[in-house]
Amino acid sequence: MHDKRKGLVTLIVMVIVGVGILLPLRVTAFPRQRVVVTASGTIEAEEVKISSEIGGRVVAIFAEEGDPVEEGQLLVQLDDSLLIAQERQAEAEVATARAKLAEVKSGPRPAEIAAARAEVQQAEAELAGARKAYAHAKELLETPHDLIAQIDDAKARIALAKAQLGQAQARYGAAKALRDATTGGSDEDKTKRAVYEQQMVAAQAAIEAAREAQRGAETLLAALEAMRRQPLALIAEVHRTEGQVKIAEAKLALAQAQLDALLAGPRMEEIVAAEAEVQRAEAALHLVQVQREKLSLHSPISGLVTSRLVEPGELAAPGAVLMTVADLDQVTLQIFVPTSKIGHVKLGQEAIVKVDSFPEREFRGRVVYIADRAEFTPKNVQTQEDRVQTVFAVKLQLDNPEHLLKPGMPADATLLE
Template structure:
């Protein structure tokens, strides 16, 4: 009977242990945590997972990764280059911005320096030219008005134009005659040159007769070439005079035709007078514009123009600085010392702005978050020591200390009505663990 009672008690103890072990594993992941004695002889056990604070290493600019200098597990110091992105586009933009700065600075310097003396002289020459054009336009206007008030003068102009046409016709005829004579002279010297180049066949003075070929003297041939070239030039000039005389005759005939048309239709004289007046008014306006241009040059740039140019320079400089910042963001550096926990992207892949390229963690300080039911929460307090064990290092204890206890329960049902439901409510407890050697790794299951 006693033997059966002992077996029953042992069976109950084993069942209770199994149930307790199942509850602990529901709180964590195969990890046992010992908070030391809880007022009795039984230590408080809990479970969780090793964690550490991590930093996502990324670039605000984004781009294609052309260099990745780390792999998982590498130790890095603060400032170490982790990755480098392609900068071809931003480099081109920086060059363009630098050129814009040079251009705007040059414009600002010109405004501050004022117009060069050469520009002032050109402006003054423009006034003189405009005044000359105005004077000529005024003369043409007055001549047109004279034709309206003195019709007889038109007859005189027609007679003069007829005379000019006759003279031009004679000049054309004379030019043609000169051109013909020049052509004949050129042809003559051409034949002479050809004969001299060919040489002469003369009877032989030797008995038996026959002929002897004799070359022309070199000096004679050279002089013939010279005269032929001069004759060619004269012929070209004579034909050029024909073209000039012909053009002069055409102009004289057009002038005569216009004058005769004016006599037949007097209304055209009024139209010409009006057109001459408009041309004179336009020439006077051109004089005013030229004078205004000179006044602007002598006055120099206004304060508003200089301020606007200065603003353009500052805007270009700000754009360059922004591009240089983007250029620096192409280099992803470690903000602090630590261990590369994970490489997320690889060389050749495109990283978006803010997308993590690698993950950095400080393994010298790790934490363990465990979950305790409400019934055991009163047994834990801040600063309480703890002993942590992991499966990777059997029998080794890692000292820790409670640094945070949650104020609110987790995994709590919406309506907690019964004592049994309240008993399943759990609270997070965070424990800080010294890890100077880096033996504990994030995600490692542990017992404590």
Template sequence: MRRAVVVFVVLVVVLATLLGVRILKDRRAAEGPAGGSGVVEGTAVDVRARLNARVLARHVEEGGRVEKNAVLVTLDCTEPEAGLSEASARLAMAQAQADGARAAAVAAGRSSEAVAAQAEGSQSQIASLADQQGLAQRQADRLQQMGDATTAAALDQARAHAQSLEQQLSAARHASTAASRQARAATEQERASLQQAESALRAIQAAEATVRRAQVSVAECELRAPLSGTVETLPLEVGELALPGAIVARLVDTHRPKATFYLPNAELAAAKPGQSATVRADAYPDRTFQARVVTVAREAAFTPRNVQTRGDRDRLVYPVEVHIDAPEGVLLPGMPVDITLGPVNDAAVAEQRP
């Protein structure tokens, strides 16, 4: 009986000691700097397909390190390449048609200039013939007025000459009218040719746009890394069909690792954007990493439905995100870390304010 009492007393003392140590540890943690525990995260980027094509080759493996612009996956490019060839042929045809339209416009312009010059020459010829006909008619009238002083042959010759000039003048006027009509027709033809040349240029622009669109599709046959990082997943195997919008690779950038921890409501005032912090990882127990607070959430997480008592208010927690300064490859995504907030630096906090 006495032995059982001794054992009971020893157990009570041990439990009381452990409880006291736990209470003291919690009190010291509460009185110490604010902080919490989190998990290292990287910047994940999903590389998605824009084509409906099969996977021809995978140039990387999961877990491998890739540099920016490295080829990750090659898709079947038969259809996009055929579209590019067709678009290039249509562009060449449009350029040939445009060349023909420009040549036709130049020829129409020269023809219009020639017809206009001919019409102008007809007007000059009409003016000259009118002067000559008037002079011949006056000469014939003077001979007629001379009466017996002139011969009948001279009078007939003068009248015949005046009549001939009258006929030439009439013919020149008809020719001038025809030349004016031809000039107007040539002008209209030149305008139509210029419009055709303009339309041909628009056709070239449309064909060039089609070629650029086809080139974009062909470029999408090789999916490249948008940043340097680690290949986390490659969900598609060779021969599988990649649908538009499907993820073909997921990269994780570990150059700037980050972590998120949660502060209770009572400690929220201790965290400010721009504030320094210290990070310790289980994988490196004798090493610390410097960090900086990036965001402090404005809304609580894990909020109870009815916040009424002081205990409920203390259960409110707010996510705090920090960016960690660590060499590449030291802190990997998924590593647990402990984060301790440092003193508030007013200058650093002011820089973070908009």
């Protein structure tokens, strides 16, 4: 009996101790309080600066501040009149080079070959004449008595030319007198006058020919008499005509080589050179076109013009910003979270954003950046108390397909757990 009582007491003590242990645990297991992270900031957007690489005078502006623009839309046009002229000149040079290449590849035309053959024949005739003159000069030098005979012959030709000149002048005078005497208006008189005028024309041609023959004979006579008076002049004539032979031989060789080249067709090096000239001209044209394109400034993105810093007629310096365009498809909101709450913020965490411009709308965003070190609250925060707190910069990214959110809008964000 005593043992049973002792066991009951032990059981009661164990129950009391167990309850004493469990009771504090149950009391302290309160549920964790929900922490709400809210912060304010300003909507920002990625901005693209529109500038000209080479500069120039502004001639037209196609978008104003606040205008929506599409990717590739022309925004600013700089003066390209000089480059237009250079482009046309470069196009002409390309056309010339291409024509030259086609001509080289097609080979010589029949007319070119015929002209080259004529050059060869002309050179052969000149060489024959030079050789004849050289042989004649040598003959005179070696046989002086022939010189006297040629002097007499030249004198006879002069006399003959004078006689022919007198006869031609007489025929011209007679025909002219008959024409002047025929003054009637009948058909017969008109026919006679026409015949007399033809006779005058023929007589005038004979006069010119006789005078030319006389001048040629007189020139020859003067040269022959000079040779007779000064034998050294005859020697000089031999040397002169010999030099003329050599010149004529070189000219014939050159003409023959040109004809042979035409008959052989275009050489590979000529084709390569012509192709290189085409490439050079095309490269020069491309360079001018690239330079001209740089004077037409297009928007690289679709967005909103947030600033316009130039007016038509102004001179834009190279690299100077003329416009800025913001990408509104996605915008960001930077907030500053106190150190005490940063533990409740995670990358990818969703947030609800509201703006004063659309109080009934809620915009969804997500955390895309958390600073890795704390900083003091930026100076643009309103109160001094807030500015002395240490905070972490947090960026939210928001899809903005309707472009309702615009840079500079104040916004409030609530991060969702």
